[in-house]
Amino acid sequence: MSQKLKQSKWDAGRYDAQFGYVSRLAGGVIELLDPQPGETVLDLGCGTGELAEEIRARGAEVVLVDSDPEMVVAASRRLQQSAVLADGHDFKVDEPVDAVFSNAALHWMTRPAEVVRSVRAALKPGGRFVAEMGGANNVAAVIGALRRALAERGLAEGMRVPWYFPEPAEYGALLEANGFRVSLVEHFPRLTDLDDCPEGVVDWLRMFGGALIEHVPEADRPEVLRRAGELAAPELLRDGRWYADYWRLRFVAVVEESGR
Known part of the structure; x- marks a missing residue:
């Protein structure tokens, strides 16, 4: 399998400690995948390997793939x-696999047609692509609060959003255009408790939002994040608990056997 080296942008230990909900809330996707003994499942964007470990516990072999060096080390160690x-x-891949699984990773891949084509090439005829990702409107309140904090300093125009959050029809059409038959697409809100993040939205932005503020002078970033949290609080701080306003896109697609 091809490999590309890059500098790590993740703190794998902090990811597991503060953002374990990413894996905990993915049970429904694994049920849709329904991994079987003897199958080979490629986990695309495997992170620290927690979900791949569950897939393997059901009897399937797993192939672990991630673009971040620290996550690769963590997943290798776990499994x-x-x-x-x-x-x-x-x-x-060296050999086609029965399924490609992905959770909370595809929205970081901003050239989706290339991803879908790579997934299709990795699958056996009749193989399935089962995933959950951020969909349209994902973390809109978080992004909006940060944008307002930046605007107060005249820095909003420099903000770059590093994610691809598609509408369900858009992603379904992309899959079908690349040889998949789509059997399920769901798009739903999931207000998510940031129970392991004492600073709530500020902690979330520190972990996931680095690209949003990379144009901000480093000395100013703590105050920008603090102000973003303050602006987000009326919507996302409820009864003393912080939440992230997630919208998830979940799908199941199967390679059309006649197209292979």
């Missing part, structure tokens, strides 16, 4: 097998 450092836009 005691080598994870592969590769870009989701153009990864390749």
